[in-house]
Amino acid sequence: MDNIVEQPVARVKGDPLLKLPEDLYIPPDALEVFLDTFEGPLDLLLYLIRRQNFDILNIPIAHITTQYISYIEMMDELRLELAAEYLLMAALLAEIKSRMLLPRQSEPEDEYDDPRVYLIKKLQEYECIKKAAEEIESLPRYQRDIFDTIIDVSDIEITKQHPEVDLQELLFALQDVLKRVEQLSHHHITKEPLSVRERMAAILEKLNRSDSLAFSALFTRSEGKGGVVVSFLAILELSKEGLLEIIQPEALAELRIRAKKTA
Secondary structure, eight states: OTTOOOOOSEEETTEEEOSOOTTOOOOTTSOOOOOOOOSSHHHHHHHHHHHTTOOTTSOOHHHHHHHHHHHHHHHHHTTOOOOHHHHHHHHHHHHHHHHHHSOOOSSOOOGGGSTTHHHHHHHHHHHHHHHHHHHHHHSOOBTTTBOOOOOOOTTOOOOOOOOOOOHHHHHHHHHHHHHHHHHTOOOOSSOOOOOHHHHHHHHHHHHHTSSOEEGGGGOOGGGHHHHHHHHHHHHHHHHHTTSEEEEOSSTTOOOEEEEOOOO
8 A cells, every 4th residue: 555656647848746736727618628510400410310320211300309409408518609500400300200299190191291301301412412512522622632833944955765776676677678679689790899898988978968867778779689788797897886876766666877976
């Protein structure tokens, strides 16, 4: 019993306070209770129905009326301001409850004779409007989810990166040129010797007159397969020596050749 530690009644800046000061004054409104707010009596009524999984077309009016009145009585005890609409709804529920207790006629009644019909229609309309409002609220909103932005791109230098050309692409291009040469090939009685070095110079001269040329434009079909092979070797030698570039503007596009720019 002697080892009981006295618990502090409060902590002030982290330090325990074992006794309340004698001159401490607590205002009557210092304690505030915050409850879930409802947007109106229909909202409160719909909440009570949905919370207990009641069918909105078959409302147990006596049970719901009791819960509704208990809620507004609690609001009154907490000195929360009650709008006239809440009290009006309570009166309407009490009226419907009293009409439900009256003896029913033995003859079949029209659905409009049910005192709950008016309330059910109001609840259905309110539920549709509330659902539509929630869907609109979930949509992206300007200045909440979407914002304007300004980016200065005047100083950004964009360099286009061409896809790398592998040897297979180059061989496919050569194969296409050879097929065209075979279609236009003729018999040659005499054959002039072809020089790779001379062809390299000729290709560089063509490239200097243009920014870039198609791969097939560097071949002379009338020279036959021998001329194609010499031109192809000349292109490979120039590429090896770094005097020209083999580029492909985009994937699966035709290969192009251009003179390499010197720094």
